[in-house]
Amino acid sequence: MSTEPSVTLVINNDGMGVADPALAHKLVTTFLNMLDLDDRLPGVICLYAGGVKLAVTGSPVLEELQSLADKGVRLIVCTTCLNHFGLLDELQVGVAGGMKDIVEAQWEADKVITL
Numbered sequence: 001m002s003t004e005p006s007v008t009l010v011i012n013n014d015g016m017g018v019a020d021p022a023l024a025h026k027l028v029t030t031f032l033n034m035l036d037l038d039d040r041l042p043g044v045i046c047l048y049a050g051g052v053k054l055a056v057t058g059s060p061v062l063e064e065l066q067s068l069a070d071k072g073v074r075l076i077v078c079t080t081c082l083n084h085f086g087l088l089d090e091l092q093v094g095v096a097g098g099m100k101d102i103v104e105a106q107w108e109a110d111k112v113i114t115l
Helices: 019-036 049-055 063-072 079-084 099-108
Strands: 001-010 040-047 074-078 095-097 111-114
Touching: 001 049, 001 099, 019 063, 040 049, 040 063, 040 079, 040 099, 049 063, 049 074, 049 079, 074 079, 074 099, 079 095, 095 099
Parallel strands: 001 040, 001 111, 040 074, 074 095
Antiparallel strands: none
């Protein structure tokens, strides 16, 4: 597996797309599974706003995110957002980072993809 450090993914919703929670979770699960099976991986995944809920206890995609992290994808989870939702102690995958870390990851990327 090779990583593509020039690509940063942004997940800013608790799921993927504008859909009911079950469908949004199904879509993001499928997306992350397909990403995990591909030879091309992003260098960074930034999770903020509702997206932080995907990296905490009870998330339906913890396995997928952990597998990506194990392959070298850096997961930055917004500390401000975790605190806002009262979830800082529930973080299960990735590192809690500030907006400076997220901005830096986006500036360093050749391409930023928002789900």
